[in-house]
Amino acid sequence: MSGSFSSLIYLSQLYHFFKTIVRKSSTERSELMEISISGKIPKGYAINGTLVNGIAINGEIEQKKPPNYVKEGLSLHYDAINNTGNGHDNNVSIWTDLSGYGWHGTLSGNPVWSYDRLNFDGVNDLVSSAMTLNLMGNSFTVSTSILISATNNYRGIAGGHNSTPGLNFGQWGSNILSCGVHPHGAVAIPLTDVPLNTGIQFTMKISNGTLIEAYINGQKVGTKTITAFAQLTSSEVFRIGRTYNSADRYLKGDVRNMMVYIQALTDAEILQNYEYDKERFALGQ
Numbered sequence: 001m002s003g004s005f006s007s008l009i010y011l012s013q014l015y016h017f018f019k020t021i022v023r024k025s026s027t028e029r030s031e032l033m034e035i036s037i038s039g040k041i042p043k044g045y046a047i048n049g050t051l052v053n054g055i056a057i058n059g060e061i062e063q064k065k066p067p068n069y070v071k072e073g074l075s076l077h078y079d080a081i082n083n084t085g086n087g088h089d090n091n092v093s094i095w096t097d098l099s100g101y102g103w104h105g106t107l108s109g110n111p112v113w114s115y116d117r118l119n120f121d122g123v124n125d126l127v128s129s130a131m132t133l134n135l136m137g138n139s140f141t142v143s144t145s146i147l148i149s150a151t152n153n154y155r156g157i158a159g160g161h162n163s164t165p166g167l168n169f170g171q172w173g174s175n176i177l178s179c180g181v182h183p184h185g186a187v188a189i190p191l192t193d194v195p196l197n198t199g200i201q202f203t204m205k206i207s208n209g210t211l212i213e214a215y216i217n218g219q220k221v222g223t224k225t226i227t228a229f230a231q232l233t234s235s236e237v238f239r240i241g242r243t244y245n246s247a248d249r250y251l252k253g254d255v256r257n258m259m260v261y262i263q264a265l266t267d268a269e270i271l272q273n274y275e276y277d278k279e280r281f282a283l284g285q
Helices: 002-019 267-280
Strands: 021-024 031-034 045-052 055-063 074-079 105-108 112-114 117-121 126-132 140-148 156-160 166-171 176-182 185-190 200-207 211-216 219-225 237-240 252-261
Touching (some): 074 126, 140 156, 140 267, 176 200, 185 211, 185 219, 252 267
Parallel strands (some): 021 055
Antiparallel strands (some): 021 031, 045 055, 074 252, 105 126, 112 117, 126 237, 140 200, 140 252, 156 166, 156 237, 200 211
């Protein structure tokens, strides 16, 4: 009798598996949809409900929210895939700022576009934005998805520090990736720990003018407490491809995007941006 009862339960579970009706979440309407016999979930959806022996008995299928960047505090945003604000153009000499603030970047030298990146030759290529460093205050986040292909001294990625305090975001010394506020201090990351010729996301965060935190691919890799500063006072423009004005300090590599936030993002927000960059720019390749 006990075996027959167990069999009935099992058959009931199979019946519900094959014929379960679930409710699809939608902002506009709720509609019924039937799970296929294979049990596969439609792409872009996930079950949010009770599982019994791996079988969804009475659950909801929820549409997954598409990943995207953190929007709050974003004050400069360059994206190689959308370098015009209306798609990609290999021939443009202005990199459109997607933040809405209008800090468009002017290309000089001869950086070369491909679909998802801008290549800097390490000789004289620059992008000069219309945003000046003194607008960044003392709490901000700078992030880029980049491929670095040379490890020589002082090849800058972005910022500017001809006057102080200024921003250094790039290579600071031979085989060292670094980020900091000149002359207050920097976080140094040995390039032996950073893959060359491979797409990575590099992020720096300054909190209240006293703490620098550095991230590679969404993970914190270094921190440093520094001498407090009220704000970046330099009136230099935020530029990509060099930080210090010297002939041998230009970036050699590819920049996929550049983002500046006038706030210190949380660790979770930095990871969120990395997850989006990883898919958008095929980081790790």
